Amino acid sequence: MNAKLLLPLLCGLLWVSQASAATRYISDDVYAFIHAGPSNQYRIIGTVNAGEPVDYLKRDADTDYVQIRDADDRTGWVDGRFLQTEESFRSRLPTLENELSDARDKLANTDERHAQDVADKVNLIERQRQELTTLKARLSELSASHEQLSSENQRLSSLMDDKEHRMRLDWLVHGGLVAGVGALVGFVLPMVPLRRRKRQDRWMN
Secondary structure (H helix, E strand, O other), X not given: OOHHHHHHHHHHXXXXXXXXXXXXXXXXXXXXXXXXXXXXXXXXXXXXXXXXXXXXXXXXXXXXXXXXXXXXXXXXXXXXXXXXXOOOHXXXXXXXXXXXXXXXXXXXHHHHHHHHHHHHHHHHHHHHHHHHHHHHHHHHHHHHHHHHXXXXXXHHHHHHHHHHHHHHHHHHHHHHHHHHXXXXXXXXXXXXXXXXXXXXXXXXX
């Protein structure tokens, strides 16, 4: 056989093999009867549940019936209108429910972490507020103590100034008294001997 003709033939056989093994799904809104032949004139040999996956084997061009093999390994014919290429909602439902459950768990965990973060921030703000209140009270105490010490310092300074002023006055008074006494003594002493000599002279005369 010519190699140019052999290659397309092999490709066609491969495509037919893949098509025969393709998966189809029974529509969600029906359950299909399985017939022994490619029309509803053949006897019914079973049913396929809605949404159930089946193996697509071949199609009858005249009746549009499709030969399938179900999960129980039964082979028969069903109306091609009841088949779809996309996975049915019913078969996807468990996966969707699992995804929904996972999403809810993640959301719950996210909400819990968010709530914990909010609680931690609230606690931090409360601690900082208490620390600020304590610092304000301490600052008020220090301010009052500073004012008290300043007032006491002013009082002591005033006392020291008064005492120093009195000491200076005392020194001036004492110095004046000493000077006055000295002057008086200096004035009186020279006069004392003269009087004694005069008296002696009188007695001698």
